[in-house]
Amino acid sequence: MTDLSILDLSPINQGSTVAQSLENSRQLAIKAESLGYRRFWLAEHHGMPGIASAATALVIQHVAAATKTIRVGSGGIMLPNHSPLVIAEQFGTLEALFPGRIDLGLGRAPGTDMKTARALRRNLDAAAENFPQDVIELMRLLGPADQTGSHHILAVPGAGAKVPVWLLGSSHYSAHLAGILGLPFAFASHFAPDMLLSALEIYRERFEPSGVLDKPHVMVGAMAVAADTATEAAYHFTSMQQSFLRLRRGTPGAFPAPVETMDGHWSDQERIMVEHTLQYAMVGDQPTVRRRLAEFQVLTGADEIILSMPVYDMAAKLRSLEIFADARETLKTAA
Structure with missing residues (x-):
């Protein structure tokens, strides 16, 4: 059985305002919930005059507060722009506010132009290269609190939140990684169609059962x-x-x-x-x-x-x- 979900960028219409865009996202989510859509995801973009969802965790909170049952999450958070600890704290907080309804989709792209990306990340190359390690670290921070003392970093909120983590991609890179880590995989075929089928094949072939999933789980996007x-x-x-x-x-x-x-x-x-x-x-x-x-x-x-x-x-x-x-x-x- 195939579920339908919504990806929203809180578009800023010509002649309109950010406030109206965020209100439109709220109204869209309320309607999507009433119609039985599974998820309502928002995406991180920066420096784009037509998109109001740059502060993605805040917009997720805005939408989740207006709804009751639909899952709300990121499609996605561009993890190289952030410290894994900060994202664990943000999404641990969201999970505490809206238990069992928060998703955390992670992307590797900057979600902006290179100049803005440098302002966000400072070190572009290191951030991209560290993506697999950052995903693993983020999952650890959201997992059970460490009781052994081997790790001194604790996400509060975050530890024990068990927010579902998805990997998002528009190429083969995240397909490989999602398969190896046994995570659900979402492909951005709504704007990057060329590698759709080959990426899904790689993900399914490379998939290793994990504590998260026992078999591959695929989401695909479309305008x-x-x-x-x-x-x-x-x-x-x-x-x-x-x-x-x-x-x-x-x-x-x-x-x-x-x-x-x-x-x-x-x-x-x-x-x-x-x-x-x-x-x-x-x-x-x-x-x-x-x-x-x-x-x-x-x-x-x-x-x-x-x-x-x-x-x-x-x-x-x-x-x-x-x-x-x-x-x-x-x-x-x-x-």
């Missing part, structure tokens, strides 16, 4: 925009197309309003590039997204699918959430 008509869905999806285009051009900004057509906004080469990047996107009316969702699950064999809904208009985003919830029920019956 998702549903509407009552295919034309309306395509219209709303132009916001994401514009956003990716601006990112590729090195001119990111606030999340753009949709346009009637992308003609004249991009060159043929840029169109091909954006369409390739978003090849797993599920855009259309209810029959279309139901079919696309089922095909994606068959292609990947995923245990969970996490959807990012890049829709400018909040009412249209909530309607998209409803349509995919209906499609999920069909998928579960088929699975």
